[in-house]
Amino acid sequence: MPFFNSSVMKIGIFGKKYDDAHTCHLQLLVATLEEKGVDIVVPESYYTLIDSCIQFARKPYIVEGDYLRRNDVDYLFSIGGDGTLLASVRLVAEVGIPVLGLNFGHLGFLTTVTPSDIQGFVDMFLQQQYTIETHSLMHVEVVQGGASNHSYVMNEVAIHRHNNSSMLYTNVYINDEILATYNGDGLIVATPTGSTAYSLSCGGPVLAPSSQCFVITPVAVHNLTLRPIVVPDTSRIRLVTANAAEMYLGRDSNSRLMSSQCDIILSKEDFSAKLIRMKNKSFYSAIREKLMWGASFNA
Numbered sequence: 001m002p003f004f005n006s007s008v009m010k011i012g013i014f015g016k017k018y019d020d021a022h023t024c025h026l027q028l029l030v031a032t033l034e035e036k037g038v039d040i041v042v043p044e045s046y047y048t049l050i051d052s053c054i055q056f057a058r059k060p061y062i063v064e065g066d067y068l069r070r071n072d073v074d075y076l077f078s079i080g081g082d083g084t085l086l087a088s089v090r091l092v093a094e095v096g097i098p099v100l101g102l103n104f105g106h107l108g109f110l111t112t113v114t115p116s117d118i119q120g121f122v123d124m125f126l127q128q129q130y131t132i133e134t135h136s137l138m139h140v141e142v143v144q145g146g147a148s149n150h151s152y153v154m155n156e157v158a159i160h161r162h163n164n165s166s167m168l169y170t171n172v173y174i175n176d177e178i179l180a181t182y183n184g185d186g187l188i189v190a191t192p193t194g195s196t197a198y199s200l201s202c203g204g205p206v207l208a209p210s211s212q213c214f215v216i217t218p219v220a221v222h223n224l225t226l227r228p229i230v231v232p233d234t235s236r237i238r239l240v241t242a243n244a245a246e247m248y249l250g251r252d253s254n255s256r257l258m259s260s261q262c263d264i265i266l267s268k269e270d271f272s273a274k275l276i277r278m279k280n281k282s283f284y285s286a287i288r289e290k291l292m293w294g295a296s297f298n299a
Contacts, residue, residue, distance in 0.1 A: 009126075010061070012041040012068060012097075014088050015079035015104070018049040022104045025115035026079065027054055029102070032122045034058075041073045043091065070095040075276065077102055082110045082197075083253045089154050089273045098132050100125070100276035109196050109290050112281045121278060129279040135193045135209050136233055137269035140251060144262035151251060152269045155194030158250040159239065159264070160186035160219065162257060167222055169242040174235050181242070184221035189214055189237055189266050193273075196291070198250075204228040206291075209275075209283055214266070239264040 011033060033040055040060040042050075047062050063072055068091050078088035078101045085101040092099060101111030102118075113121045124130070140157055142149045161168040170187050172179040190199040192207035195215055200206060204217035205228060214235065217228040231237070241247060241260040248255050249264070277283075287293040 008037065008039050009075075010039045010041050010073045012043070012063075012073035012076040012092075013079055014043050014046050014076060014084075014091060015049070016046075016084045016087055017080070018053065019104065020053070022079075022115065023053055025104065025118060026050065029077070029079075029118050029122070030054055030056060032119055036122060036126055038126075041068075043068070046079075066091065068092050068095070068097060070097065073097055075100060078111065080104050080111070081106055081108050085110045085275075086154050086252050089275075093137065093152075093154075093273045094271055096271070096274060098274040098276050100130075109286060110193070110275065112277055112286065124278055124280075125276075130276050131279065133209050133275045133277055133283075135273040135275055136191055136212065137272055138189070138191050138214065139267045139269040141265040141267075142249070142262055143265065144259065153194075153252045154191065154273055155197050155252045156188050156190035156199060156250070157264065157266060158186060158188045158198060158219070158248075158255075159241065159260075160248040160250065162246040162248060166243065168247060168260075171240040171242055172216065173238040173240070174231055176236070176238070179216075179229075180226060182218050182221060182226055183223055184218050186219035186247075187239065188217040188219060189239070190217065191233075194252075196287070199228070202228075205230065206287060233268040235267070237266040239266070 034057045042060045044062050044064050076088055076092050076097055076099045078085040078099055088099050102113045103111035137152045137154055140151045167183050168186055170182045188199045192209050192211040195207040199217040202217050202219050204215050212233050213230050214233050215228055215230050218226050240263055247260040249258050
């Protein structure tokens, strides 16, 4: 384990998988950071994927375990797509380390730097030509059989029926007041960050990251009078399913089959995610470029 000077900038790099197609881009990133005098930190799980493929001028600092501490790194670079960025946030959100997404994936709505930008972006980054956005997170409490399970999400919580034989009936309460019973395939509760993901594909609105609200979006709802609704993120949202024996519970990119005999309680998390956006990028440029916002299509 190498010794690092505490006065030198420490940047972590993390990905969930390694793709040979991006070897040259990742190698360029590592070489450029080292050339600029940056100390590189790599979680052990990612280092095992890249050790035989990427050459380091000196061995990076390897961090064991699933989380990074405040003194491990100053910033974390997420290598992949939006799914990798969500995983990166889970590594550092509780200690407030800012995350920058490098889009080695597909759409990359949250990952703003492309492989072709690497050399120029490193110079801009070291010159502090960026802003740090605060993205609210959602606390998730699942109460079942007298026991509680706690977690948090950056995008959304979604419940979905297990099979095609019957609809899922879900009672939704806001601050202990009944909002409605949603009859359909399922229900999504999304943060502003998650409003451009699953919720958007089901007809939900796009929310700016600083909106300070949640959106409740039904999935294939049977009752035509039920539409997406935006509520303050100070709300306590409780979901109670009324009929199904089993359902899928999705938390960001993770989904599992579970008994529907439970309460799901959602609220704003006490801490938030910090995402880095380069000066030449913005949320509004992202929806124009990646969602083709306002584009005209002429035959």
